Amino acid sequence: GxxxxxxxxxxxxxxxxxxxxxxxxxxxxxxQSMGSWKFEYPELACKDVILYGAGGAGVPLYRFLTETCNCKVVAWLDREPEGKDMECLHSIESADKIINYKYDYIVIGVEGENLAKSIKQDICTKYNVDTDKVIWRKPEHTSVFACI
Missing domain, CATH: 1.20.5 (Single alpha-helices involved in coiled-coils or other helix-helix interfaces)
Structure with a gap:
C-alpha cells in the first residue's frame, strides 16, 4: 500500500x-547546479560584472548573466578556485584578483543568505569594495530531484 x-x-x-x-x-x-533557477538582477543590464562563487548556484547564475541579463561578466572568482574550472567549464580565478578588474557590480552566486552575507562582508573588508557594489538576491531554485 x-x-x-x-x-x-x-x-x-x-x-x-x-x-x-x-x-x-x-x-x-x-x-546542485541542475534543475530550475530563477534570478532577478535588472540593474545589471549593460554593466560590467564580476561573478563571485563557483559552487552550485554559480553555474546557473553565470548562464543567466551571459545569456539573459545582457551584462558583461569580466571575471568569475571564487575563494577556493582550485578544480572549479573543470566543474564550471570556465576559467575561475582566486578572489584576490578582484583588484585587477574594472567592474560596476560584484554579484554573489550562492544560494544561502548567511553565506552571501559572509562573502559580502569579506569582499568589502578585504578588498575595500563599496557595499553598494556587491549584490545578492535569493534565487528561486527547484532541484532536479524535486519530484522524487
Missing amino acids: DLTYVLLRQLRRYIMDVESHTLRILYGINT
Missing part, C-alpha cells in the same frame, strides 16, 4: 544521491 510507495520514493532518492555523489567525484559534475 502506501508504505510501499514511501519506501520506493526513499530508495529512489537514495539512488539519486549516490549517483549525484558519483557524478561529482568522478566527473566533476555538480548536480
Whole structure:
C-alpha cells in the first residue's frame, strides 16, 4: 500500500544521491547546479560584472548573466578556485584578483543568505569594495530531484 510507495520514493532518492555523489567525484559534475533557477538582477543590464562563487548556484547564475541579463561578466572568482574550472567549464580565478578588474557590480552566486552575507562582508573588508557594489538576491531554485 502506501508504505510501499514511501519506501520506493526513499530508495529512489537514495539512488539519486549516490549517483549525484558519483557524478561529482568522478566527473566533476555538480548536480546542485541542475534543475530550475530563477534570478532577478535588472540593474545589471549593460554593466560590467564580476561573478563571485563557483559552487552550485554559480553555474546557473553565470548562464543567466551571459545569456539573459545582457551584462558583461569580466571575471568569475571564487575563494577556493582550485578544480572549479573543470566543474564550471570556465576559467575561475582566486578572489584576490578582484583588484585587477574594472567592474560596476560584484554579484554573489550562492544560494544561502548567511553565506552571501559572509562573502559580502569579506569582499568589502578585504578588498575595500563599496557595499553598494556587491549584490545578492535569493534565487528561486527547484532541484532536479524535486519530484522524487
